[in-house]
Amino acid sequence: MKTYNYKKSRELFERAVEVIPNGIYVHYSPAPLIPIDAYPFYVESADGSRFIDVDGNEFIDYMCGYGPMVAGYHNxxxxxxxxxxxxxxxxxxxxxxxxxxxxxxxxxxxxxxxxxxxxxxxxxxxxxxxxxxxxxxxxxxxxxxxxxxxxxxxxxxxxxxxxxxxxxxxxxxxxxxxxxxxxxxxxxxxxxxxxxxxxxxxxxxxxxxxxxxxxxxxxxxxxxxxxxxxxxxxxxxxxxxxxxxxxxxxxxxxxxxxxxxxxxxxxxxxxxxxxxxxxxxxxxxxxxxxxxxxxxxxxxxxxxxxxxxxxxTKGVEKMKEFGEKLAEGLSKLAENHGHELVVSGHPAMPYVRLADDPTMKLHQNWCAECTKRGAYFTSHHNWFVSTAHTEDDLKKTLEIAEDAFNALKKL
Ligand SMILES: Cc1ncc(COP(=O)(O)O)c(C=O)c1O
The missing domain is CATH 3.40.640.10 (Type I PLP-dependent aspartate aminotransferase-like (Major domain))
Incomplete structure (x- = not known):
């Protein structure tokens, strides 16, 4: 599976630090995104459950703008x-x-x-x-x-x-x-x-x-x-x-x-x-x-x-159902690769971590490898799902997660 590069995001950030304190502040700043080279910084457009960054990379969005997007971009x-x-x-x-x-x-x-x-x-x-x-x-x-x-x-x-x-x-x-x-x-x-x-x-x-x-x-x-x-x-x-x-x-x-x-x-x-x-x-x-x-x-x-x-649309029930399937699918994949995935909180806002990882490094790398392939996962914050997330998103996410587990073995 091809991984993304973020050339334009980096160029914009270099301009930003000259004119904006910290370039990007707090929750969107590079600081919480580890390793930072795996994440885009700037978004270009969004539709449904997905957004496209300034380099043209498409992501299934599991942060939903850190929560505001609940019924799909451009609903x-x-x-x-x-x-x-x-x-x-x-x-x-x-x-x-x-x-x-x-x-x-x-x-x-x-x-x-x-x-x-x-x-x-x-x-x-x-x-x-x-x-x-x-x-x-x-x-x-x-x-x-x-x-x-x-x-x-x-x-x-x-x-x-x-x-x-x-x-x-x-x-x-x-x-x-x-x-x-x-x-x-x-x-x-x-x-x-x-x-x-x-x-x-x-x-x-x-x-x-x-x-x-x-x-x-x-x-x-x-x-x-x-x-x-x-x-x-x-x-x-x-x-x-x-x-x-x-x-x-x-x-x-x-x-x-x-x-x-x-x-x-x-x-x-x-x-x-x-x-x-x-x-x-x-x-x-x-x-x-x-x-x-x-x-x-x-x-x-x-x-x-x-x-x-x-x-x-019974949105709450829909998000719960999607969140449960996501947790189940990712947990099974983790198990197949010899890891334990712990999912806590409400299924519509799951906090996810690889448990066999006291330093968080493995988990951070796995989230980063998923993000570089198009499933935007953070490693430190609960994720969000929306009513716009589809079965197709789920299928693609699980393929990405599988590939990311394989990539971890090569790191
Ligand atoms: C539980 C909770 N309360 C309050 C806030 C603050 O909201 P805002 O960032 O819109 O000021 C947040 C933001 O993430 C939050 O998660």
Whole structure:
């Protein structure tokens, strides 16, 4: 099988470092892509489940833009809704009517939602959720969980990161997912001071296996938080509309007060949302929070179409089924080659690693060999599947993975 070269990507990157700090920053930067010579840096076009880089190489996309693409690049219904809205208005002097339609759709779709607030990025709404919880409880402290990612605002970062002050996270307490004793201990030591607990519905850190909630975990968290008057915030920026369109909390059997969405809610159009219950609505209305582009109508129309499309096509079930087949196929191949593949997390967002590999080197090389042949796999982050991934994609992916296992023997 032929492997790709990335001449134009490298040339663009050399130009980029002259005019952009780091050339490409954070999750798309070369740094997390190991070995870096196996990955493209710049994308030219995309369609369905695939994208083409600037060198003309085609990839079956298992990162889906790190989550936003959920129903296929250039999904006809979603793009049509977005373009029709664009022709009418996008950003202008006033809120667009489609904003009300979208809020109603979310209220009808997400079980706990009585209202919705819109912004642009996931971090806009995770930060807003903290402000709402603080206003609601008149308390300062927030519990977030070790390894959980909620964005890049200083409160989410470690104080030893450049540009971050100790004071930025002074009222953030780090807890542990699935550890109820730890939660009880934190609450005991900070009695009456904790405004909210922010957590993803299941634990999906980078570089580690994903962890599902233990039986009874969320039910007990809910009970404790209710007793202590702590606002429960679920960060569904990554899981949203991939696990359960009604909210991942429905899958895990509990009721949060606030849920943060972004990534997949508009199939790649830029929008985020905080949804919440009536009990907390007046606190949300008191917090001063907005942005120049937060009333942009095109992503709202795209989001409305995305949610309807996912419901109509039973998208969540489809992604689960595809993810299960992918995990099964890759695990069998690994076994045939004498390796053990561990797949954790939800099938629509699997975290995959070769287990007989304590240094991660074998796994990194295998992901790289797959990518060089057209199945874009990262080695440190969960992958994503979409409703556009087909049986043909699966077949091709397994052929690529087989060839990559063979190539590993020659390294
Ligand atoms: C769980 C989670 N929360 C929040 C964020 C931040 O979202 P954004 O990058 O859109 O600000 C991310 C982004 O990856 C995420 O995965």
């Amino acid at each position: 006809k219904n979603i793009d049509k809704a977005a373009i029709e809205q664009l022709k009418k208005v996008d950003t202008a002097t006033g809120a667009p009517a489609v904003m009300v339609d979208l809020a109603e759709e979310l209220e009808n779709t997400i079980t706990i939602a009585d209202w919705a607030f819109f912004a642009k990025n996931g971090n806009d709404v995770t930060t807003y959720s903290l402000m709402v919880a603080r206003e609601h409880t008149q308390r300062k402290k927030i519990i977030r969980l070790k390894g959980g990612y909620h964005g890049v605002h200083p409160w989410t970062q470690s104080p030893d990161h450049p540009g971050v002050l100790f004071e930025d996270a002074e009222n953030i307490i780090i807890g542990i997912f699935n550890d109820l004793d730890n939660l009880r201990d934190i609450i005991k030591k900070n009695k009456g001071e904790i405004a909210g607990l922010i957590s993803t519905p299941y634990h999906h850190p980078v570089f580690f296996d994903s962890e599902m909630p233990d039986p009874g975990y969320w039910q007990e968290v809910e009970k404790i938080c209710r007793e202590e008057g702590i606002v429960i915030i679920v960060d569904e920026v990554r899981t949203g509309f991939r696990i359960n369109v009604n909210g991942a909390n429905e899958t895990f059997g509990f009721k949060p007060d606030l849920i943060c969405y972004s990534k997949a809610m508009a199939n790649g159009y830029p929008i985020s949302a905080l949804v919440g219950t009536n009990e907390i609505k007046s606190s949300a209305s008191k917090v001063f929070y907005t942005g120049s582009f937060w009333f942009s109508a095109m992503p709202m129309a795209a989001s409305l179409a995305t949610i309807r499309e996912l419901k109509k």
